Amino acid sequence: MRDDIDVLVHEVGPRDGLQSIDTLFSTQAKLDWIRAEAAAGVPQIQVGSFVRPDLLPQMADSAEVVKEAITIPGLTVSVLVPNLKGAQNGIAAGAHQLGVVMSVSEAHNRSNINRSVDESIESFGQIVEYRNEVDPDRKVTISGGLATSFGCTISGPVPVADVMRRAEQLLERGADRLSVADTVGFANPKQVRDLFEELFRTVGNDVAVGAHFHDTRGLGLANAFAAVEAGVRELDGCLGGLGGCPYAPGASGNVVTEDMVFMLEAMGLRTGVDLDKLMETREIMVRHLKGEPTHGTYLQAGPPLGFIPATAA
């Protein structure tokens, strides 16, 4: 990670946010958003997903978006890929990082992608092998994502031991980093701290570990704080909390990027992000929406009097 930031904020709105709403963003609209957010200092953005276009029309232009986004200086461009075919397309487009996600919950993985978790782990290994062939210097990094790590809407509680086992398997198969997700908004901050402490004990402190939280039950930022306390240095967020949650109508989806940046900067942790420019980016995004709700408190409240962001200090 760069020396001048303490926590890497990974914006996932152009993927996770857009895939959950009805409005179709044009390629140009996506790029307006991505360019503005990169200019605000957000160091990494998940710009698309290499899935079948008939299944997710919102993501059909991901290759085009990647090709433009990688010309933005300093920006790490990540994409989601569900399988080897997606990985091939993502690498061909020029993505810097591939996110490959599976659920720790067997029931959730079956329901979502009709595979056992073991099969997903095998598929992950094939993606790494393919990357190693076409990119022997491993410039394209591969993130192993563990969904439902804090609970599952189908099977309920998920044992921490299962998360540890899958994390070790991903690393054995060549994951460059891990991403641990509270996919359905079940986590509480004690659980988050305990799980990440256990994870660092299990895989060592040198592994890059990201966290992905949803704000379904209002605990997104509390969980982000707990993750940082446990040593996590990469956090996903979604500008304006775009996307909502299919399990809880009206509820916020991903943690709101701008609120999280405010929290981190107020805590003295440098994100490299300029909050004013981030709020301008939010306006750019909102202009393209057609009635979809956004979330967040910083928008209404603004900074506290005398607030000095860590990045500016």
Place this chain on the structure above:
Amino acid sequence: MRDDIDVLVHEVGPRDGLQSIDTLFSTQAKLDWIRAEAAAGVPQIQVGSFVRPDLLPQMADSAEVVKEAITIPGLTVSVLVPNLKGAQNGIAAGAHQLGVVMSVSEAHNRSNINRSVDESIESFGQIVEYRNEVDPDRKVTISGGLATSFGCTISGPVPVADVMRRAEQLLERGADRLSVADTVGFANPKQVRDLFEELFRTVGNDVAVGAHFHDTRGLGLANAFAAVEAGVRELDGCLGGLGGCPYAPGASGNVVTEDMVFMLEAMGLRTGVDLDKLMETREIMVRHLKGEPTHGTYLQAGPPLGFIPATAA
């Protein structure tokens, strides 16, 4: 504190919530709310404020409310009192705990109650002396409240050393407990943890310390978590986040009681509260509102699958 709870949830809605909204609750409506919430297991409720009725008509029936509320078995009835006259009335009505609040910020205290902080400390001492005279067994407890402990809308940052000094002065003058408030929603969780750790170092671990957070910038629950991590065992909340924040239209006011209870119970901390009954209480409260917004996520999202509250475990 009772042996069967780990964190005492102090509902302040009938005071802090109601005094910020237009709807006038009848005495009966307040008591319906208070009785239901006590029956849900909330151990302490701030039921009113002994201020001049012409200044705050919503609180004009506080003596009546107290007189009924103290007949509810097991409930600790607290009230806010601004001065000696209010304390006399509060004790006469039968309140179990008096909350006396001053701002640590000199500018905020002047603006709010037209006194220096030193004068407020002196007034606090007089209230304690009066209590000691009329209640030599000190059955009525007095809470020393420190508003703007995390920042001030007039003067900005508030030095931690000022909070420590005022806390020590309150204890020297006989405070039975302390209540530290982020009155204007400026706090971040690192600041909260650091301040409470410093406070316990300063006044010792035996002093009962409560925390009062606003959710103005979405950090209310993160701050509550940080406070608990630092050793705080008493937290204020407002059912449905009633009341909002005059500084940020549309923003939530106090931390939402039901969301906080969910967080604590999910973390394995017993509050003694039955969440289902608490949500029924919320409905009772909402029925009396006339268009005022409420807040909270637990209402929409419900419990995670397989959730077992600590109190029920």
